[in-house]
Every structure is written in C-alpha cells, then in structure tokens.
Amino acid sequence: MKKQLGLLALLTLSSTAPALAGPQGLAFPQAYRSWAHAKSMVIPDPAHPLAGFHHVYVQPEVVADYRAGKVLPSGAQLVVAFYEVVEQGGTTNQGALKMVAVMKKDPGAKATGGWRYGAFDSAGKALEIDVVTGCYNCHAAQKARDYLFSTWQ
Ligand code: HEC
Numbered sequence: 438m439k440k441q442l443g444l445l446a447l448l449t450l451s452s453t454a455p456a457l458a459g460p461q462g463l464a465f466p467q468a469y470r471s472w473a474h475a476k477s478m479v480i481p482d483p484a485h486p487l488a489g490f491h492h493v494y495v496q497p498e499v500v501a502d503y504r505a506g507k508v509l510p511s512g513a514q515l516v517v518a519f520y521e522v523v524e525q526g527g528t529t530n531q532g533a534l535k536m537v538a539v540m541k542k543d544p545g546a547k548a549t550g551g552w553r554y555g556a557f558d559s560a561g562k563a564l565e566i567d568v569v570t571g572c573y574n575c576h577a578a579q580k581a582r583d584y585l586f587s588t589w590q
Pocket residue numbers: 447448476477478486487491492493515516517538539540554555556566568570571572573575576584585586587588
C-alpha cells in the first residue's frame with residue numbers, strides 16, 4: 438500500500454471489499470481501454486492529491502454528446518486511469534497503473550449530484566471509499582458542467 442499515495446490517501450481502503458461491486462454498486466468497467474480517449478494530464482508532484490498520469494476515457498455510446506458538451510444520458514460512464522510518473526534519462530514516462538476511477542450517470546444518486554462514483558485498484562478490485570468526501574465534494578465544483586472536469590482534446 439505504500440506506493441498508493443496521493444488520491445488514495447484521501448480514501449479509506451479496505452482489503453475486504455467485494456471484487457466486482459464497487460461503492461454505490463459500480464462494476465469494474467472491463468472494456469474501458471477500448472473506449473474513446475478524451476485527454477491526458479500529468480501531475481508530477483507526488484505530494485499532490487491527484488499525482489500521476491491521468492487518462493480520461495469516455496464510453497463510445499456517449500462520445501458524441503460528451504464532445505458536444507451536452508448533459509450525458511442516464512447510464513453514461515467515464516473513467517480516469519491513474520499511473521505512476523517515472524522520470525528517467527530526461528524523459529517523463531508512464532509507470533504502473535495505480536487506480537481506475539469511474540463515474541456513472543444515475544439520476545437516482547441524488548446525494549452525489551446524479552452520478553455514482555467508484556474506484557478500483559490496478560487489479561480491478563473495488564476500493565472502499567467515502568464517495569461524498571473522497572469524490573463528490575471535489576467534483577461539486579463543476580456543477581455547472583454536470584460535475585465533469587474534463588473536455589475532449
Ligand atoms: C481533489 C479533486 C478531485 C477528487 C477528490 C476526485 N476527482 Fe475526479 N477529477 C478531478 C479532476 C481535476 C478531473 C479531470 C482530470 C483531467 O482532466 O485529466 C477529474 C476527472 C474525473 C473523471 C473523468 C470525468 C471528468 O470529470 O472529467 C472521473 C470518472 C473521476 N474524476 C472520478 C472520480 C472518482 C471516482 C473520485 C473518488 C474516488 C474522484 N474522481 C475524486 C478532480 C477530483
């Protein structure tokens with residue numbers, strides 16, 4: 438667990454979490470690597486809560502709406518995958534996968550702005566998280582954009 442710093446430190450981890458059912462009932466989105474890649478970002482400072490390489494993926498069914506900046510339909514899913522940052526020989530490389538964070542649109546999830554949140558480790562195992570303090574409170578800053586930070590780049 439020592440390697441899992443940053444955002445993970447904000448979360449309460451549990452080794453007893455069920456393998457496929459994440460917080461708020463989200464399943465690990467097995468196919469996300471073949472979804473549309475929207476953008477990437479790197480936060481190299483290990484002390485930053487969101488440190489790492491980030492790649493944002495959008496489900497194919499909702500890519501057109503996402504690109505047009507429309508409010509996404511119920512069931513829409515987005516992923517941000519976090520990787521280690523490895524500085525080597527004057528290059529900055531993507532290292533090991535640290536975490537996969539998921540949002541799924543669900544108008545019934547009123548306490549979290551109509552989205553369900555989930556986080557999974559590199560093996561796809563659900564992390565036990567407090568979705569309000571660990572996810573929603575930060576995404577709430579983006580209420581005017583339906584809680585999404587990223588845009589198609
Ligand atoms: C400290 C603020 C913060 C916290 C806490 C946070 N996020 Fe995010 N999240 C962001 C930012 C900033 C982005 C945009 C990343 C980018 O553009 O590369 C983002 C992007 C995302 C995306 C891609 C869709 C979007 O909004 O652009 C998902 C999915 C996501 N986060 C899920 C989660 C989950 C699940 C948690 C809790 C485990 C979480 N986030 C906690 C700030 C946060």
